[in-house]
Amino acid sequence: MKEEIIIAGFGGQGVLSMGKILAYSGIMQGQEVTWMPSYGPEMRGGTANVTVILSDERISSPIVHEFDTAIILNQQSLDKFEPMVKRGGLLLYDPNGLTAPPTRTDIAVHRVAATAEAAKMGNAKVFNMIVLGAFLKVKPLVKLENVVKGLQKSLPERAHKLIPANEQAILRGMEIAEALSA
Amino acid sequence: MSELRLMKGNEVIAEAAIRCGCDAYFGYPITPQSEVMETLMELRPWETTGMVVLQAESEVASINMVYGAASAGKRAMTSSSSPGISLMAEGLSYLAGAELPCLVVNVSRGGPGLGTIQPSQADYFMATRGGGHGDFHLIVLAPSSVQEMHDFVFLAFDLAFKYRNPAMILADGVIGQMMEKVELHAPRPRRTTGEMLAEVGSWAVTGKAGRPRNIVTSVELDPLRHEKFNQKLQAKYALMREKEARHEELLCADAEYLIVAYGISARIGQKAVELLRAEGLNVGLFRPITLFPFPEKPLAERAKQLKGILCVELSAGQMIEDVRLTVGNTLPVAHFGRNGGVIHSPNEVVDAMKRLINSE
Numbered sequence: 163m164k165e166e167i168i169i170a171g172f173g174g175q176g177v178l179s180m181g182k183i184l185a186y187s188g189i190m191q192g193q194e195v196t197w198m199p200s201y202g203p204e205m206r207g208g209t210a211n212v213t214v215i216l217s218d219e220r221i222s223s224p225i226v227h228e229f230d231t232a233i234i235l236n237q238q239s240l241d242k243f244e245p246m247v248k249r250g251g252l253l254l255y256d257p258n259g260l261t262a263p264p265t266r267t268d269i270a271v272h273r274v275a276a277t278a279e280a281a282k283m284g285n286a287k288v289f290n291m292i293v294l295g296a297f298l299k300v301k302p303l304v305k306l307e308n309v310v311k312g313l314q315k316s317l318p319e320r321a322h323k324l325i326p327a328n329e330q331a332i333l334r335g336m337e338i339a340e341a342l343s344a
Numbered sequence: 345m346s347e348l349r350l351m352k353g354n355e356v357i358a359e360a361a362i363r364c365g366c367d368a369y370f371g372y373p374i375t376p377q378s379e380v381m382e383t384l385m386e387l388r389p390w391e392t393t394g395m396v397v398l399q400a401e402s403e404v405a406s407i408n409m410v411y412g413a414a415s416a417g418k419r420a421m422t423s424s425s426s427p428g429i430s431l432m433a434e435g436l437s438y439l440a441g442a443e444l445p446c447l448v449v450n451v452s453r454g455g456p457g458l459g460t461i462q463p464s465q466a467d468y469f470m471a472t473r474g475g476g477h478g479d480f481h482l483i484v485l486a487p488s489s490v491q492e493m494h495d496f497v498f499l500a501f502d503l504a505f506k507y508r509n510p511a512m513i514l515a516d517g518v519i520g521q522m523m524e525k526v527e528l529h530a531p532r533p534r535r536t537t538g539e540m541l542a543e544v545g546s547w548a549v550t551g552k553a554g555r556p557r558n559i560v561t562s563v564e565l566d567p568l569r570h571e572k573f574n575q576k577l578q579a580k581y582a583l584m585r586e587k588e589a590r591h592e593e594l595l596c597a598d599a600e601y602l603i604v605a606y607g608i609s610a611r612i613g614q615k616a617v618e619l620l621r622a623e624g625l626n627v628g629l630f631r632p633i634t635l636f637p638f639p640e641k642p643l644a645e646r647a648k649q650l651k652g653i654l655c656v657e658l659s660a661g662q663m664i665e666d667v668r669l670t671v672g673n674t675l676p677v678a679h680f681g682r683n684g685g686v687i688h689s690p691n692e693v694v695d696a697m698k699r700l701i702n703s704e
Contacts, residue, residue: 197523
């Protein structure tokens with residue numbers, strides 16, 4: 163197994179931490195992982211993205227030019243990364259704020275209304291875990307128990323009381339992922 | 345007992361410094377390596393191992409604090425990024441001239457000048473040709489993974505003290521900023537005063553009670569004596585060339601073409617090799633791990649079977665000069681590299697290799 167994933171959205175949406183939790187979950191499952199962020203001035207108030215690779219074998223490049231999965235959380239990121247999904251790959255997106263939805267027909271497109279769902283749950287901060295749950299529903303690369311262990315490892319001790327809420331959000335995301343094409 | 349963690353390259357430099365028994369870190373913040381000092385400040389090693397962590401007023405001050413601590417026989421280090429390393433040039437020359445061991449980490453970014461904050465490998469010349477005035481070399485290690493960022497802190501200090509010479513870890517913004525799984529070594533305690541005296545007592549300024557005076561300096565006004573000293577330095581570098589060159593080979597046994605690359609370009613190059621092999625092309629990867637000393641012998645040996653070499657670096661072509669010095673005009677040697685902070689993608693490297701193959 164090797165999965166090359168781009169997670170992209172606005173700075174502040176939890177893009178980098180979602181990637182970190184996913185990467186730590188992979189370690190807990192015994193996988194090799196890399197996490198490569200965009201860094202620099204463009205992150206503040208602008209777009210943020212991170213490339214996460216999970217693999218059973220040693221990973222060569224943390225930088226790739228096409229992805230098995232793109233997790234997309236804003237329009238700029240959709241415009242940039244939709245063309246970079248491998249044929250037969252997965253595009254998962256939150257429709258919130260999108261004016262031009264994805265158009266490719268040679269990839270699987272899934273929609274998860276995570277922003278709306280987080281608002282319903284009354285906790286905007288778990289938005290990224292709803293997205294992660296939806297992704298893991300479509301591609302069960304890591305077991306939920308390892309994601310919880312990944313949360314424990316990536317969150318500071320003082321935030322461990324938030325783990326149940328995050329776990330609940332992951333489960334909710336698994337329920338609301340919608341396949342638009344396959 | 346070792347420990348598995350997901351860490352940034354910069355964070356792991358700090359963690360490894362504490363674990364390898366480093367006595368002192370002096371630094372000044374600069375992107376993309378500020379997490380080194382931030383992590384040290386967060387870990388507060390002065391409360392556990394007694395290691396000093398100090399934010400200096402500039403890079404010039406940092407490197408001279410390293411000079412002071414190293415003169416006293418301590419394991420001292422600093423870290424910075426390209427423009428900050430330029431400011432340290434004088435200090436590096438003085439450290440080499442006084443034969444002082446230390447560790448300098450350069451997480452390089454695009455230049456020249458203040459440049460960008462994005463990754464680059466354009467400091468190869470500066471690192472491997474000394475980086476200051478006079479005939480000297482640093483020992484230069486080029487990590488290509490977060491694990492090696494950890495391991496090379498230990499190795500750099502060991503080599504620096506073995507040869508009484510400054511060592512540099514030459515990384516780049518990608519290796520510094522990315523996270524990977526890393527296995528942390530069990531902590532090695534800081535040397536006791538007795539252990540330190542046994543290691544450096546013959547030259548360091550440690551208090552002269554009971555022995556003749558040690559003098560640490562880089563000045564010598566008599567040219568004949570200074571020529572002798574320079575010859576001694578050169579003999580030391582010759583010994584390093586013989587004993588300390590390190591490299592890694594991947595799929596080289598049957599290779600007709602080679603990608604030669606270090607640091608992040610070696611990782612991207614490895615992916616390019618995978619893609620080229622999938623198309624039936626016999627391409628391998630040769631990765632210098634020490635940039636000084638450059639692994640000349642194994643590359644010259646490998647070149648005998650080759651039809652061409654592609655050097656891949658995030659620069660306009662710097663390491664390629666060492667490759668050409670090694671293999672001469674015996675075969676085509678081409679360069680590929682984005683620069684100024686842009687990172688090449690694996691498929692760009694694949695295309696560059698195909699251009700080389702088709703130009704035969």
